[in-house]
Amino acid sequence: MNIHHPPLSIAALAATDPEIARLVEAETAYQRDQVRLIASENYASRAVMEAAATVLMNKYAEGYPHKRYYEGQLFVDQVEELAQTRAKDVFGADHVNVQPHSGSPANLAVYTALLNPGDTILGMSLPAGGHLTHGWKVSATGRFWNAVQYGVHPETHLIDMDEVRRLAHEHKPKMLICGASAYPRIIDFAAFKAIADEVGALLLVDMAHIAGLVAAGEHPSPVPFADAVTTTTHKTLRGPRGGMILSKKKHQKAIDRAVFPGLQGGPHLHAIAGIAVALREAQQAEFKTYAKAIRENAKALGEALVACDFSLTTGGTDNHLMVVDVTRRGMGGGRLAKALAQAGIVCNMNSIPFDTRPPADPSGIRIGTPAVTSRGMGPAEMRTIAGWIDDVTRHIDDDRRLAAIAEDVKVFCRRFPAPGIPA
């Protein structure tokens, strides 16, 4: 599967709207010349981009294949069915809905399908590594449902299953939610399922970050345990922006109704076509190699950072990301993330569990290897990157030094063409 191709032509765009064309070109060069360590980002293949930039965006197709409200669905029905068949094949699910516009709407759809407003949900808190949509107070999910939150153990930073069990028995949630945005370890879905069963709760697993690892067998699958599994399609799965819901057969009707007409109108068929292509790529042997390399790279990068006297929450990583406590290097994660970006290394600041620093400059940064691995970088390159991160902390106020590192980063990146972007 060759994913290195020349760029999509933007000749018509440049003629019609030079301002947007210029920005697209600038962003293309930016994505080419930076070391992208944002754990939720990736490089979609040229094939995925081509599928998502087609006349499929002209279609209205409210409903589901063969049950639409408009005529003229001959071909788009087949597009959606291919996406469904491939998703079921890749993840082994009974049912899939490929229409959610993204990960957050997918979660909202599951709540809408399986809960009543005001029901109690038990999810992982945002500061511990969970997602906004697992009931955090600024999210609609924390307003429309009675959200109780679990965290991680104060010393190990691992999900505290004793706390999950205690809260589940105390609050009797109608739904238990697991899955995370900033948690570097394997999640024990069987243990969550056991607790859900003890209290008669439904289990929702949100595998947005790890879907590509699950597809490749590099993280245990939640599908056998969960009533519903939600995911984004644009993180480790390396598709276009989108969402999916996998579920048990018995929830099919309720979930389909919640997505349409409950929350959305017409599906984004161009995105669904891109998702189908990404799933086809995920079926190939190369994708297994890719997912394995993501984890090897994360391990190598984590070990190299520890050797530079950074510390990692939980002491390491089993997946594609790590949360790095940078305070031992005498700064906060906000300041470091900004300086790293100046040096051509892009990540995000992140709270660490039980953080005592303010959210605007927390103790950590979150780093992930999906994007750099898509460029074919390996453990040796991870050590080079760790060296630059170390360098940036030593010269954090030296703009010239940071600019010099950015030049080195650019030359380095040239050796690793990014999928979908010209070398």
Ligand SMILES: *Cc1c(COP(=O)(O)O)cnc(C)c1O
């Ligand atoms: C990214 C993410 C989402 C939401 O995805 P969006 O596409 O940004 O709405 C949901 N859950 C988890 C765990 C995520 O990491």
